[in-house]
Amino acid sequence: MTEQGRVLVVDDDETVRDVVRRYLEVAGFEVDVAGDGTEGLRLFSETGPDLVVLDVMMPGLNGLEVCRRLRQVSQVPVVMLTALGEEENRIAGLQLGADDYVTKPFSPKELALRVASVLRRARMPRPEPAARRITDGDLSLQMTARQATLGGAELPLTSREFDLLAFFLTHPGVAFSRADLLEKVWGWDFGDQSTVTVHVRRLREKIERNPAKPVRVATVWGVGYRYDPVVRP
Numbered sequence: 263m264t265e266q267g268r269v270l271v272v273d274d275d276e277t278v279r280d281v282v283r284r285y286l287e288v289a290g291f292e293v294d295v296a297g298d299g300t301e302g303l304r305l306f307s308e309t310g311p312d313l314v315v316l317d318v319m320m321p322g323l324n325g326l327e328v329c330r331r332l333r334q335v336s337q338v339p340v341v342m343l344t345a346l347g348e349e350e351n352r353i354a355g356l357q358l359g360a361d362d363y364v365t366k367p368f369s370p371k372e373l374a375l376r377v378a379s380v381l382r383r384a385r386m387p388r389p390e391p392a393a394r395r396i397t398d399g400d401l402s403l404q405m406t407a408r409q410a411t412l413g414g415a416e417l418p419l420t421s422r423e424f425d426l427l428a429f430f431l432t433h434p435g436v437a438f439s440r441a442d443l444l445e446k447v448w449g450w451d452f453g454d455q456s457t458v459t460v461h462v463r464r465l466r467e468k469i470e471r472n473p474a475k476p477v478r479v480a481t482v483w484g485v486g487y488r489y490d491p492v493v494r495p
Contacts, residue, residue: 266290267312267381272302272328273343274320278366282315285370289378299323303331306338313381315373316360317343318351326354333359337421339384341377343368356460359420383449396431398478399492401469403428412469422448423465430479430489439486462487 269291273279279295286293294309296302300323306314314332318325329340342355342363352363361380364373396403400413408424410417419427429447438446440455448457466473480488 266292266378268292268294268309269313269315269377270294270296270302270305270309270311271315272296272299272320272325273315273317274298275317278317278343281370282373285374286377289374291374291377299325299328302328306332306336311338313339313341313377313384315341315343315377318355319345326351326358329355329358329360333420339380341373341380353456353460356457357464359422361422362457396428397493398431398434401431401478401492403431417468419465419468422461423468426461427465427469430487431491434489434491437482437485437488442486458486 266289269286271279271282271286271293272295273282274297276297279297283293283295294305294311296305299320302314302316303323305311316325316328325342329342332338332340337359340355340360342352342360343366344352344355344363345366352365355363361384362376364376394405396405402411403409403424404411405428408421410419410424410427426443426447429443440458443458444455462479463473466476466479469478470476478490478492480490482488
């Protein structure tokens, strides 16, 4: 493996695959390419890449389904490629656990920078939490085990959803903008802020009694979001 890491590029357009591969190789990555989703899943299991660049619109097994299957077995970082105007696909990709997306037509140099940034952040060691267990009423987080429960039942949180909830719980009553959360939870100084919106929505679906009328994760209009504990200090 190279110093930068190994990237799997899955795209049915041969020209796109070749251009992306060349730019990533120049940036120091080892690159494998696949022309469809089925081949992409096979290569993923064979090569164990550090990151996957995944086109959404492919015949047969499309990128969203590939992302869904990847998330069943791995938290490998995924950067989606979507066409201009495909907002629904971008949001769907983020909901499935994609880490970032780049819109076609794109600059191959920008894509290489995005890949490097996402991979660098994914590799950053998480600081040892000051508290091993955080609770708010019937909501509990075991930090070292990275396990969350609500009413005694384990919550099926993704790694990023757990990080977001842990951040909220350790900063109760403080309003954060989406840019703040993108920087403090994702560790990104640039990126699509709708990533935060989607993850907040998914988190509400899992911890709120009525996600349409959230009690814990409140929207602060014109600012962003605030965690309101149900048990006041």
